[in-house]
Amino acid sequence: MTSGRLPIAGAELAGRPVDPAIVPHVVQGMGGVREVVWRNELGGLTFLLDEPERFVKWVPAGVPLDLDAEVARLRWAAPLTPVPTVLEAGADDEGSWLVTHPLAGRSAVDQRWVAEPLTAVRAIGAGLRALHDTLPVEDCPFDWTVEARVAAADAREGGPSAERAALGPPPPVDRLVVCHGDACAPNTLLADDGTWLAHVDLGALGVADRWADLAVATYSTIWNYGPGYEEPLLDAYGIAPDPVRTAFYRGLWDAT
Structure with missing residues (x-):
């Protein structure tokens, strides 16, 4: 690939972008790029490589997305719950990257599951419950509580915001669990039979009230499938x- 450009189809913001992607030099050196499967809101890209098949998540230098944090969380969670296996990670002047072994499932926003939204949201709900019931709070070294999230946002932005101040005090904790940290629909993988298979994108995983995940998971059903799917997810x-x-x-979520 001499030009470093790879045409990809997709959507606005997070999703498969419509414009050609520039393939970073480090990714070009890893082998053939089959496709670009995702672009996040910060310009990070996820590539699917051939021979052997691997996923590479790459983020440009200077963006507030810490792949080292995701590596640590994946390695902690991998013996306990189905998540990608870390093969390699690194950084250079262009950006940082994380290489993982592929998982067999399809994202809950794959066109197959967008066409079967009830199946998708039930799998998301069941998968989130499995994650919350399996990962041990007492052994988790990562914090995603309200206080930790607000402090991180304040540090990142140079001080508190009116939006965060307007939230007021958090409600009493329902149940502390190890939360996914980004429980939006694309981050659940489904098996071909429509059941939950695994989770991806665990860069914010940490201990918090389970509603920190549930509120976002149900929120994302509106963006990805339309109205009417929040309660089926909660039922599952x-x-x-x-x-x-x-x-x-x-x-x-909106304020941080």
């Missing part, structure tokens, strides 16, 4: 709606 998880906690954690 095994919990009743909680409007107060949902509103607070969605506000925190």
Whole structure:
């Protein structure tokens, strides 16, 4: 690949971008690039490589996305729950990268599952419950509580924001779990039979109230499938709606 440009189809913001992607030099050196499978809002790209098949997540230098944090979380979680296996990680002047072994499933926003939204949201709910029930809070070294998230946002932005101040105090904790940290629909993988298979993108994984994940997971059903799928997700998880906690954690998500 001499030009370093790879045409890809996709959507606005996070998703498969519509414009050609510049393949970073380090990724070009890893082998043939089959496709670009994702672009996040910060310009990070995820590539699928051939021979052997691997995924490479790459982020440009200077963006507030810490792949070292994701490496640490993946390595901690991998013996306990289905997540990608880290093969390699590194950084240079252009950016940083994370190489993982591919998993067999398809994202919950693959066109197959967008066409079967009830199947997708039920798998997301079941997978989130499995994650929360499996990962041990007492052994988790990572913090995703309200206080930790607000402090990180304040440090990143040079001080508190009016939006975060307007949230007020958090509601009482329902149940502390090890949260995914970005439980949006694309980060659940489904097997071909429509069941939950694995989770990806665990860069913010940490201990928090389970509603920090549930509020975002249900939020994302609106973006990815349309209205009417929040309660089926909660039913699959095994919990009743909680409007107060949902509103607070969605506000925190938007503010941080």
